[in-house]
Amino acid sequence: MSDKIGIYVCECGPNISSKVDIERILEEIAALEDFRDKELIVKQHKLLCSVAGKAFLEEEIKANELTHLICAACSPRDHDSTFKEVCKKAGLNPYMYKIVNIREQCAWVISDKEKATDKAIQYIHAGMDRVVYQQPLIEKQLDSNPDVLVIGGGIAGLQSALTLAGKNRRVFLVEKSAELGGTSIHFQKLLPRQGSDTATRNRKIKEVNKNPYIKVFTSTELSKIVGFLGNFEIVLKNSENDSETELLAGAVVLANGFQQANPQDFEGYNYTDNDEVYSALEIEKMYSETNQITMKSGELPKTVALVHCVGRKEVGYCSKICCNYLIKISDYLQSISSDIEIIDLFQDMCLPEKEDQEYYEELAARVIHSQRVTGTKVAGNKLTYTGINGRETTIEPDMIILAPAIIPAADNVHFANLLNIELHETGFFQEAHIKINPVSTNTDGVFVVGANRGACSISDAVIQAQAAAGKVLTQLIPGQKIIPEVMVSEILEAYCTGCQTCLEVCAYGAIYYDAERGISVVNEAICRGCGNCVGSCPSGSIRTRHFTNPQLYQEVKEALRK
Amino acid sequence: MDSKEFKPRIVGFLCNWCTYAAADMAGASRKDISPSLNVIRVMCSSRIDHNLLLTTYFNGADGILVAG
Structure with missing residues (x-):
């Protein structure tokens, strides 16, 4: 005994x-x-x-x-x-x-x-x-790689890279277009009233380019990634010459940005019929390239209508930044000519930051004619809006500027599949926990920052980028061993029929199919031991360590003895 | 006590991350829970398969609660 x-x-x-x-x-x-x-x-x-x-x-x-x-x-x-x-x-x-x-x-x-x-x-x-x-x-110890892959060269990506490199962390910064800067490269000024911000942004790009710890890959996309926190094997592909680069990193910060919806996709905004209907982004581009906002004829507009909430109802959420940037555009307009009449048609005014209200009130007092409406329609050069009293009014402004909804980038689905992270029903990325873990995802070592997790301002993007960098610096410490969960699933080769049901149910992407042996195999470093696969396996070939059938049966038996 | 009184035997499979935490909170709030419930902790309610359910019934359970 x-x-x-x-x-x-x-x-x-x-x-x-x-x-x-x-x-x-x-x-x-x-x-x-x-x-x-x-x-x-x-x-x-x-x-x-x-x-x-x-x-x-x-x-x-x-x-x-x-x-x-x-x-x-x-x-x-x-x-x-x-x-x-x-x-x-x-x-x-x-x-x-x-x-x-x-x-x-x-x-x-x-x-x-x-x-x-x-x-x-x-x-x-x-x-x-x-x-x-x-x-x-027995707990295993794995070596970890402290380098970080940052995807996206916009503000969020640039800031993540700079914060990580500030702690001498090696960063691979991947940008799919030919230059860094992201969408904000087109903005002449940034809110709130920072004057010309091209300088601030260009300084960030310059800092990234000369930082010895940051290696920049432009015109490059992520083509393959496998692994787990501390151990990702990555393949990058250059879209210009199709060359591939293989590298290793320990964590991924995804900052792939957003896109502005096409107003044409929403009922009531017939935008191709009229040359003088612009999306806000078109105006930003025009202003940053020419320092002017003019009609197609080259003349200055006399009346400009700003239309908020384009597609707000259809997408089902507030895009958070549009009210603010329309105010900024009216600031552009009045700095070009104080004679331009600005009619601002809003449904709800969203001014979330503490500086916003003052900026709006100041411009509203001088240049903006604000009007609360319940709906707007654009047809040809006519703009019809419904006031809160239900009465319809039609105007013919020289220029109409729309604020279309911010929608997820087209490659969100691609990244969700590659990195095994979840998408919210809106198509933006789903955070691990919206309140207590807002830049993490359900995959350890993969972080989402910027407007890929929902519309956000540039200051929010910077905050998130720094948060994710902080997460990486505390979770991935050079020289530290990674101890993966030991209470994980294992598949008994003799019983596995290779039906791959477990691949479908695994929420962590921890199971892969070994075609040569004809069986499914658990990657123990990724498995969290939930046992979902155990419940789904038709041949009973999977067991989760420390929660095996015999162990649970014993507990059941004794629980029912009396 | 009346020996004929029916005392059901219920097995509750509770998920470590949600329901088991809720049961902890019920305890911390001093809620009254019948001794009929026998809690078994699992790491996820999706772990529960038909084998485990049938084994539990074969061992004499009057009811099973899978919560997660």
């Missing part, structure tokens, strides 16, 4: 001790003398997670040469990892231990002390039955 199970019941101060009869637990568990032919050591402690408690446990494991350990205490979500660390220090494989939750599931929810005690004994017993079926698991 060499196996010894140590069962330690935590009083958790008065939390457990006042609600269950710990003495009776100790008696009844110790009375299971011939339990599976194993020696039982049953003790209690005031507070197992305290420094003294952990030292006590460590000493007990060593002195008694325990082969299995049960801690009857709180929720595994609180202290599972605490006791696993104690096991490691004491030389016991941490997967030969199990925490049994007698606080949240007994002491705190069953008011009758007798019943709570019965329940605690039942749970401990089930834990003991399970723990003898557990197997030691």
Whole structure:
């Protein structure tokens, strides 16, 4: 009889001790003398997670040469990892231990002390039955590559690269067009009232180009990527000469930007019929190239209508930046000529930043005739709008400037497939958690920044870029080993029929098909051990370590004994 | 206690990330939970397959809760 199970019941101060009869637990568990032919050591402690408690446990494991350990205490979500660390220090494989939750599931929810005690004994017993079926698991250590791939040379990509390189991190910056700058390359001025911003942006591009830690690839696209946090194998393709570059990186920051919707796609904006209807981006380009905003005839317009919310209803979200940039365009116009009449047709005015209101009010007082409307239509050179009183008015301005919705870049789907990250129903990327983890994705080591996760201002793009750089710098430290999850799925070759059902259900893209052997294989570094594949496998050839069928069956059996 | 009183035996498979956390919160809020429920933690409710459900019924469960 060499196996010894140590069962330690935590009083958790008065939390457990006042609600269950710990003495009776100790008696009844110790009375299971011939339990599976194993020696039982049953003790209690005031507070197992305290420094003294952990030292006590460590000493007990060593002195008694325990082969299995049960801690009857709180929720595994609180202290599972605490006791696993104690096991490691004491030389016991941490997967030969199990925490049994007698606080949240007994002491705190069953008011009758007798019943709570019965329940605690039942749970401990089930834990003991399970723990003898557990197997030691060995953690692996993998080398990690600290370099970072940044996709997209717009503001978000430039800022990510600069922040990472500021910490001497090597960055590969990939831009599909021939030059850096992204969409904002066309903007003459940036909000709010920063004057000419071409200088600021050009300075960023210059800094990136001369930074020894940043290698820039223009006219280049990502063609292939496999791997996981700390270990991505990447193939880049140059679109000019079709040459390929292979490289390694540890993380990916995706900043592929956005596109402006074509107003033609929305009902009521017949924009090709009239030469004098422009999208805001066309005006930005015209102004930055010629320093003028003129009609096709070359003359200055006398009246200009600004139309907000083009496609707002159809796409189903507010594009956040349009109200602001239309105000900026009216600023452009009035700086060209104070005689231009500006009619501003808005449905809702979205001015989210603290500086915005003042800027708007100042221009509204001098140059903008603002009018709240419930709808607008453009046909030929006529613009018809419906006022809030329901009355329709038709005007014939010299020039109409539309603010079309910001929509996802066309390559979002391509990147979602390549990097195995999720798309939101709008087509923008889905964050790991919109509030508490907003630049991470469901794939470790892949981050999304800028307008690819929803319309955003340039300052937001910079904030997100710096956030993602911070994430990379704390998750991917040079020289640090990566310890992948050990409670992962494995596929038994002999049973696998190669049906590939598991490939479809795996949310992490952790399974690939080995055509040569005709079986599916789990990439253990990517697998998170959810067991989705186990549930879906028709031939029962997959098991998830530490949550195997025999282990769960034992728990079920004991849970139903009485 | 009346020995004929029916005490159902219910097995609850709870997902570590959501429902098990909710059960923790129920505990922290001192909600009353019947001792009839036997909680088994899994890393994802999608792990539960028909084998596990049938095994649970064969072992005498009156009801199964899969929550995740």
